[in-house]
Amino acid sequence: MGRGLLSEKVAVVTGAASGIGAAVVERFLAEDARVIAVDMAGQSARPGLVTITGDVADVATWRRVADLARTEFGRLDVLHSNASTSVGAPAHELAEADWDRQLAVNLKAAYLAVHTCAGLLRESGGAVVLTSSVHALVGMPGHPAYAAAKGGLISLGRQLAVEYGPAVRVNTVLPGPILTAAWEGIGEEDRRRSVASTVAARFGRPDEVAAAVTFLASAESSYITGTTLVVDGGWTAVKDSA
Numbered sequence: 001m002g003r004g005l006l007s008e009k010v011a012v013v014t015g016a017a018s019g020i021g022a023a024v025v026e027r028f029l030a031e032d033a034r035v036i037a038v039d040m041a042g043q044s045a046r047p048g049l050v051t052i053t054g055d056v057a058d059v060a061t062w063r064r065v066a067d068l069a070r071t072e073f074g075r076l077d078v079l080h081s082n083a084s085t086s087v088g089a090p091a092h093e094l095a096e097a098d099w100d101r102q103l104a105v106n107l108k109a110a111y112l113a114v115h116t117c118a119g120l121l122r123e124s125g126g127a128v129v130l131t132s133s134v135h136a137l138v139g140m141p142g143h144p145a146y147a148a149a150k151g152g153l154i155s156l157g158r159q160l161a162v163e164y165g166p167a168v169r170v171n172t173v174l175p176g177p178i179l180t181a182a183w184e185g186i187g188e189e190d191r192r193r194s195v196a197s198t199v200a201a202r203f204g205r206p207d208e209v210a211a212a213v214t215f216l217a218s219a220e221s222s223y224i225t226g227t228t229l230v231v232d233g234g235w236t237a238v239k240d241s242a
Contacts, residue, residue, distance in 0.1 A: 003032065004030065004031030004032030004033070005031040005032075005214060005217075005218040005219070005220060006028055006031040006032055006033035006077075006078065006214070006217065006218055007031070007032040007033075008032070009032075009033045009034070009077040009078055009217075010033065010034050010035075010036070010069060010073040010075050010076050010077050010078070010124075011028050011033045011034070011035050011036070011076075011077060011078035011079070011080065011217065012035075012036045012038065012065055012069065012076065012078070012079050012080065012113075012117070013025050013028065013035060013036070013037055013038065013080045013082060014038045014039070014056050014080065014081055014082050014083040014109065014113070015038075015039060015056075015082040015083035015084055015131075016035075016037035016038055016039045016043065016051075016082070017037070017039035017040075017041040017042075017043050018039075018041070018180070018181055019178075019180035019181060019182065019206055020082060020131065020175065020178060020180065020206045020209045020210065020213075021037075021039070021080075021082045021083070022206065023205075023206035023207045023209065023210040024080055024082065024209075024210045024213050024214070025037050025049065026207075026210070027207065027210040027211065027213070027214050028078070028214065028217075029048050029049060031214060031218070033048070033077075033078065034048050034049075034050075034073060035048060035049050035050070036050050036051075036052060036065060036068060036069060037049055037050070037051045037052070038051075038052045038053075038054060038056060038061065038065060038083070039051075039053065039083070040053065040054070040055060041053070050068065050072065052064055052065060052068065056081075056083045056105060056109035056112070056113070057101075057104035057105050057108055057109050057112070058112075059112050059115070059116065062112045062113055062115070062116040062117065063116055065113075065116070065117065066116045066117050066120060069117070069120055070120060075120065075123065075124050076117055076120035076121055076124060076126060077121075077124045077125075077126045077127070078126060078127050078128075078129070078217045079113055079114070079117055079121060079126065079127075079128045079129070080128075080129045080130075080131070080213055080217065081109060081110040081113050081128070081129070081130050081131065082130075082131040083105055083106075083109055084105060084106050084131065084133075085101060085102055085105045085106065086102065086143065086146045086182075087101070087102060087145070087146075088142040088143060089142055090141065090142055090144065091144040094144060094145060098145065099144075099145045102145035102146055102149055103145060103148065103149050103152075105149075106146065106149035106150060106153070107148075107149040107150075107152045107153060107156070110130050110153060110156055110157075111156065113128075114128065114160055114164075118164060118168070121164070121167075121168045122164065122167045122168055125167055125168070126167075126168050126169075127168065127169045127170075127171075127216065127217045127218075127221075128157075128160060128168060128169070128170040128171070129170075129171055129172070129173060129213050129216045129217055130153045130156070130157045130170070130171075130172040130173070131153075131172075131173055131175065131209075131213075132150045132151075132153040132154055132157075132172045132173065132174045132228070133146070133150040133174055133175060133176075134174050134175070134176045134230065134232050134235060134236055135147045135150045135151075136150040136151040136153065136154050136174060137174065137230075137236055138236060150174075153172055154172055154174075154228055157170050157171060157172035157226070157228070158170075158172075158226045158227075161225045161226030161227075162226060165225055165226070169216075169221070169222075169224065169225035170225060170226065171216045171221070171224060171225060171226070171227055171228070171229065172227075172228045172229070173209060173212050173213055173216065173228070173229050173230075173231055174228055174229065174230045174231065174232065175204065175209050175231050175232065176198065176204060176230070176231065176232020176233060176235035176236065177194045177195070177197075177198065177203050177204060177232065177233070177235055178203065178204040178205065178206055178208075178209055178231075179203035179204065179205060179206075180206055183203075191203075194235075197235055197238055197240075198232065198233035198234050198235045198238065199233060199234025199235075199237055199238055200233030200234055201233075202233065203233075204231065204232065204233050208231060209231050212229050212231045216229065
């Protein structure tokens with residue numbers, strides 16, 4: 001029998017093929033969880049890991065997730081809604097389709113996850129962790145839909161905690177500048193400015209966010225629900241003007 005923080009638990013992770021999601025999958029497996037990894041990109045199954053290729057903004061994908069959790073494992077203990085997409089443009093230039101897609105993947109998917117999996121989570125006394133962003137707290141040009149969705153996740157997480165507690169705990173993580181593939185193509189000057197805007201004076205790593213997610217998913221946070229955890233190296237704490 002495993003001794004990890006998530007031993008004997010069954011977890012779903014979305015956006016699981018890369019970045020924060022991939023790091024969460026690895027950490028959950030290291031903590032002895034059995035993981036259902038969901039992503040648009042294909043993934044390879046391995047011991048303790050089963051995969052689903054699908055769109056988290058489509059309820060059919062979530063029905064497959066719930067069916068697999070029940071038939072393969074007989075339970076679901078942890079749901080980490082992490083899939084994300086972003087299209088940069090100010091509101092007057094952002095296409096309506098791009099607005100709709102960002103709200104669907106970043107926000108609606110979390111609703112669909114709970115809509116289909118709430119019964120399983122209640123049965124197990126489970127935990128939900130949503131991935132928001134520091135964009136929910138600080139305005140940055142060119143991200144109206146992304147910011148709206150990520151802000152909505154904070155409110156949704158609080159509401160779900162009230163709705164499904166005490167059986168299910170729900171919390172939200174807010175990553176800051178985490179070095180993932182999203183930074184590819186971003187110039188060195190912009191990277192330097194981002195790093196300089198943190199107290200930690202560096203980018204965060206996906207595994208550091210995964211550590212926070214694991215804490216919130218585990219019994220170590222058994223009296224924490226309906227709240228947010230900012231993982232940004234102090235990015236939101238710094239201001240360089242009076």
